[in-house]
Structure formats: structure tokens, C-alpha cells
Amino acid sequence: MREPSPRVATDFDAIIIGAGVSGLYQLYRLRELGLATRVFESGSNVGGTWYWNRYPGARFDSESWTYGYSFSQELLDEWDWEEHFAGQPETERYLNYVADKFDLRRDIRFRTTVTAAHYQEDSRSWKIMLDDGTSCTARFLVTAIGVLSASVLPRIPGIESFQGQSCHTHNWPKEPVSFDGKRVAVIGTGATGIQAITEIAKTAGHLTVFQRTAQWSAPLHNARVTPEEMREIRRNYAEIFARCQETLGCFIHTADPRSVFEVTEEEREAFWEQRYGEPGFGIWMGNFRDVLVDREANRLMSDYLARKIRQRVKDPAVAEKLVPRTHGFGTRRVPLESGYFEVYNQPNVKLVDLAETPIERITPAGIRTSDADYEFDMIVYATGFDAITGAFDRIDFRGVGGTSLKDKWADGPVTLLGILVDGFPNFLMVMGPHAGLGNFPRAVEYTSDWVTALIRHARDNGITRVDATPEAAKAWTDHVIETNEGLLFTEVDSWMTGINRNLEGKQVRRVMRYSGGHPAFRQHCEAISAGGYRELSMA
16 A cells, blocks of 8 residues: 555545535545545535525426436335426425435535635645635545536626516525516526426416527426336336436437438328427437437427427417527427426517517616516526536636636636546546536436545555546547537537626637547546556556
8 A cells, every 4th residue: 555645634534515416425425435524515405406496497307216316225215206307396305305314414514605725735635715714624625516506697787776576596585486466577598497487477467588599498298206106116216227327318218229311201200299298308318319410300300399389389470489590409408398388378478589679788677678668576587507617617726836727727628537637636526527417416426436436546545646647638628529529519509518698708619518428438437447547647
């Protein structure tokens, strides 16, 4: 065994930032190693995404029984899912149940925000600064800060002048919010906006939707999980999780091996009707193999969904505004909806197309566009996130020689496996940039297990400094870029390509995720660990 050097005491063996899906599981795993671990969480409870995003209609689009943790048979045996696609309250209850069952809270410090983390070369440790002015040290620093956790308000003048109630969907109040009889505005029609709009329209006195970009959206087809279904799910958990490991996105859905052009028009239409009528992401992840790479195949699929929108929305002029013109189906993450398009048939709902009449400013009474002044009691900002790297940018991470992570990534992230960053020793990311996105907990469990194995290797061999080599980080980043070539989504402005029109410096497309699929991702990870971590510098 290698002798540890230098021998400098730290407050903790490891510090984890974030107590969401990733942080809870990583804490569980590091505890198994017997490591003194502390989690810092800015919220007042566990849950991460499912703690903060309490807006009406919030729910995930993975099947519930594929989304829960798989590591504990007891947990699988005890927990009954209520819906096939659980809403925020159910998911938050689940994560609280996990925290209680495994006594995780005793190692979590809530209402605490990490403001900075600086690597200390002399002690081979990290110094973590907190918002209360205190600090602590740890050998290893693990980020579990989420892909969509840094919320962004639009760059509209006058936001602070509005005299009614307003909030971003990410920072939704814990206390109940009533829309009864109120004039409500929702700005944004992405996945969050679609969910919130559908619910708010049910009770609002009047709802005005301000749409900048129309989205391709398909039915969720959610339903309650019956006791019989839950028993069947429980019997099949091993098969379900094995299936998730086989697919590119860790969902139960996989692409049809046929091309759009290998079937007749009638067969193609029947196949799309089947997918449109099924629950979940089958229409996106289980479509013909060339829909996301061939322009003509994508156009045909987009035309099919455009017809669906026109069938569901009674006013032809409104329907045309809801048909996307700037991107093809599936080139952005596809929102799943439960009656969204029918909302625009309601007399209490109005759609404002910002491509025609852009917002000029927020006023004390409401919103001013280029052609009208609107008065509101409430404004809801469903304007998304500074995705993937945004949460990293909001913490002052500094590596060897005081190098800023934000500066290092100014031209786009450079990582090894989306887990390590060269020049930032003992810094490990769970679901960082260049990781494979998809069914989140499935990817989280694998990545956290890999991180845990690396830390175990370091501990057992007396290693106190673990870093990616620059050559390995560049090679992985180049490979990530290559896996995105030929995919139509790379040509579209979206959070998946690093674009955010509400932020300065986020107007250039970057490769932010690995698109080679999770089976290939795991092969790369396992090759590195099986090869003795030659791509890492260890001391």
C-alpha cells in the first residue's frame, strides 16, 4: 500500500454539494465505505429538483417504477407508487422516505449554500466556503448539484416593478397558491410551462400565455397504479432495471430498428398512432431509428404531430401558432402533456405569440408588448434554467494554481467521463457536463457507484491526490463531440446545446452531453477502472 502523503487532517473525508437524487445516493455509498461525509444543501429538506419545483402540474416523464432507486430490495418491497408518472408531491415524499429509512439526514446540513470551493495544494484537500461565513475542509469534493437547478429570469426590463404576485416556477412557494378569479400570465412554454399552464387554466379567472418558441409535445397518458399493477411491477423489478441498462437513455423505450422509409405510408401512420396513444417517451425514444438523424424522416414525423395539434386546437389561427417552426420533432427534449393543447379551446385562455408581438417590459400593473398593455394579478416565469454548467458557474470553484472552473470552461466544458476535470484534483461530479442524460436516477446510480469505487481505490492504496490527465480529458471531450455529429439536435438552440437567450455569454452552441448512449458510456467508464485508472494522475 502506498503511504498517504501529505498527512493533513481534514474536517471530513468527503463533502457532497446537494441533497437531491444524486446527493442522497452518493451519501449512502460513501457511508458504506466508512467515510466521514457531510452534505450541504441550500434547501430546508431533501429532494433537490423535487423540493424546489412545486409549481402546479410538476411531475416527471419517466415511468415512476423506473425512476426510483434500485439499490435496496427492502426499499423496492416497501414503496408503492401511486401514479405511473408521479407528481412532485409523491416524488418528494419518496425521497424523504429514503432519507428517513437510511438515516441520511444526520449527515446533511440544510439551509446552507456553498459559495466557493478552493483546492489546497499543500494539503491535497478542498476548502469549502459557506454562505454563513464559515468554512470546512475535505479530501474529496463531490458535486451533486443537478442538471437543471440554476433558474433564470428573462432579460425583460421592469421585472422588479410588478406590484402583483410573481415567481419563477423553480422557486414556487411552499404555501398553497390560488388562481381562482385571478388574471394570470405565464411566460414560457417549455416542459415546465406546458405542465403549469395545463393546471393553472383549470381555475384561473383568465390565463394569458406568452409563447416565444412553440414546442413539439405529445400525450403523457398518465394513470393511477392499481394494487394489481404494483404487485406485477414489484415481481418484475429485476427485469425492468435490466431493460433500462440496455437502452440508450436508460428508459424502458428503445428505437425501432426500421427506417421511416422501409415501411408503407399506412404502416408508418399506424405506428405513429400507436406511439402517440401509449404512455411515456415511446414516441421519442422508441420511434423509427432515423427520425432524429434524417431530415426527411424528421420532417414526416413533425408533419404528423402538426396534424395532431391542428386536430386538437379548434381555432386554426391559434393552432398554427402552436406548431413549431424553428426545430423538428425530438431535436429538443420532448415535453409530455395531459391536455395542454385543449387548454387553448377554453374561453379563459389567450395565447400571445411573442414572435409577432414581443414583450417590451414588465409594468407595475402587468406586461407591455409591442401592441398592447395587459394587466395581471400574477406573473409566472416558466423561463427555465442555465442548464448543465449553470449551477457550477454559481459556485467559485478553483483548482490548482487558483484556476477558475468557470474560466476553464469559458469555451465549453472539458471533462473526463463527465466526472473529472483536469487541474481539479479530488473533484468529482455526479451528472456533470458530458455525462449521458436520460432517466436520471438510473444514470446517477451508475455514476455514483463509479465515483465510490474510485474513492475506495484511493483510500485502499494510500492515494491522496486523484486528477484526470489533460490528455485523457481532451480525448474524452473530443469523443463526446464526435458522438454528437450527425444528430439533428446539435443544430438547434436549446439548453441541451448550451444556448440560453436570457443569459449573456450563452449564445454559442456547445456540446454539453454525451450522446453515445449509456451502454457505451458504461463501457468507457469500466475500461478506465479495469485498466487501473491509467487516464488519471494519482499520488
